[in-house]
Amino acid sequence: MDLALTDEQRMIVDIVRRFVREEIVPLEDDLDPDADELPPEQLAKLVDKVKEMGLYGLDTPPEYGGPDINLVTRCLIAIECSQHRAGLYAPCYYAFGGARQAQLFEATDDQKNKYLYPMLEGKKRVFFGLSEPSGGSDPGRAIQTRAVRDGDDWVLNGTKLWISGADRADYGLLFARTGGPGRTGVTAFIVETQWPGFNVRRIVHTLRSAKYATEIQLEDLRVPHENILGEEGGGFAIANDRLSRQRVPYAAECLGVAIRAHEMAIEYSKIRETFGAPLSSRQGIQWMLVENEIDIRQARWLVMDGAAKADRGEPFRTESAIAKLVASEAAGRVVDRSMQIHGGLGVAKDLPLERWYRELRIRRVGEGPSEVQKHVIARDILGASLR
Numbered sequence: 001m002d003l004a005l006t007d008e009q010r011m012i013v014d015i016v017r018r019f020v021r022e023e024i025v026p027l028e029d030d031l032d033p034d035a036d037e038l039p040p041e042q043l044a045k046l047v048d049k050v051k052e053m054g055l056y057g058l059d060t061p062p063e064y065g066g067p068d069i070n071l072v073t074r075c076l077i078a079i080e081c082s083q084h085r086a087g088l089y090a091p092c093y094y095a096f097g098g099a100r101q102a103q104l105f106e107a108t109d110d111q112k113n114k115y116l117y118p119m120l121e122g123k124k125r126v127f128f129g130l131s132e133p134s135g136g137s138d139p140g141r142a143i144q145t146r147a148v149r150d151g152d153d154w155v156l157n158g159t160k161l162w163i164s165g166a167d168r169a170d171y172g173l174l175f176a177r178t179g180g181p182g183r184t185g186v187t188a189f190i191v192e193t194q195w196p197g198f199n200v201r202r203i204v205h206t207l208r209s210a211k212y213a214t215e216i217q218l219e220d221l222r223v224p225h226e227n228i229l230g231e232e233g234g235g236f237a238i239a240n241d242r243l244s245r246q247r248v249p250y251a252a253e254c255l256g257v258a259i260r261a262h263e264m265a266i267e268y269s270k271i272r273e274t275f276g277a278p279l280s281s282r283q284g285i286q287w288m289l290v291e292n293e294i295d296i297r298q299a300r301w302l303v304m305d306g307a308a309k310a311d312r313g314e315p316f317r318t319e320s321a322i323a324k325l326v327a328s329e330a331a332g333r334v335v336d337r338s339m340q341i342h343g344g345l346g347v348a349k350d351l352p353l354e355r356w357y358r359e360l361r362i363r364r365v366g367e368g369p370s371e372v373q374k375h376v377i378a379r380d381i382l383g384a385s386l387r
């Protein structure tokens, strides 16, 4: 496989890299180390610049006004956009349009007018409500939130847990059981957070700085039938589709952080002296840097392989699971070693390393824990009958 970038990709990478280094990194000097948002007027200026670059709405298909780029290029951009302190969970503070709920592109025209377009214009925020207290690894079986038909409405009762940003959202995709046990009994609903019966509370901050995870209690929440997204009973396919697609750029974001942490460790090892010689002259340090380099190269290869297969229209579920697994775990190791090389400075909030260290730990759980990625890979290589 040829991993060389095309001229266009090289140009895009250069532009985005300069944007991150000149526009994003300097403004973090004046922000709280755990900030995940910018004041609206500051963000608006950055969004204008990204629009001038022609890269606004990264996850939006071209027919809806997004840039016409393939997944490999999307991943190259993700690798650049995460290379700042907030970059793992708030890449460029969402100046590139942030992550989209891909399923909404399959919505009816009425649903698009009411929900999709305001979201694309940045006027409405959205959450993704799949996980429940009964478990997030296997939501097809675990979902207990119940939706019962009542005339033109559905009445929803149940609890969702760990849902990112539902406290600040205007609406969300919420998955509830309309049929029997298993995947085909789950339906996706578009629900508005202002409706009676929708109760949300923040869970105390997790290791992650960006966005609160929330718990949603549904008490006789009435949802109009026309707010079903896709088919009744087709919710799990919708959820799964989103998770597979997101996994590759998600892995690329981990890789971006690893690359920057490694660069910082290399630079620091050359200027920091102990016992009369630079750290970089010590074999113990060199080996850490070599292990970083190998972790990064392996992860990069696997992320690009997954993206390239998706771009060729080939099945890429196994590749996306491998990319997510390897990149999230490799990035954790790279940041850990890079912190070690920085000594006390590594754990100080002056540098982004401590935030990346905390937030990368969540990357091994969110979007499917490492063990679930292995479960997916095993199922694919052994045959779909594995439970």
Ligand SMILES: Cc1cc2nc3c(=O)[nH]c(=O)nc-3n(C[C@H](O)[C@H](O)[C@H](O)COP(=O)(O)OP(=O)(O)OC[C@H]3O[C@@H](n4cnc5c(N)ncnc54)[C@H](O)[C@@H]3O)c2cc1C
Pocket: 128, 129, 130, 131, 132, 133, 134, 135, 136, 137, 138, 161, 162, 163, 164, 165, 206, 208, 213, 362, 365, 366, 367, 368, 369, 370, 371, 372, 375
């Ligand atoms: C900060 C944060 C934000 C989140 N945001 C969202 C969100 O916006 N929307 C949403 O729907 N969910 C969200 N989640 C939930 C996340 O997707 C789940 O936490 C995750 O899928 C795991 O589910 P669980 O926590 O219920 O763990 P469980 O399903 O109970 O699993 C526990 C552990 O068991 C292990 N395990 C599971 N299955 C297997 C297996 N087959 N073989 C071996 N080991 C296994 C894994 O190590 C796993 O971590 C978020 C979570 C966090 C921490």
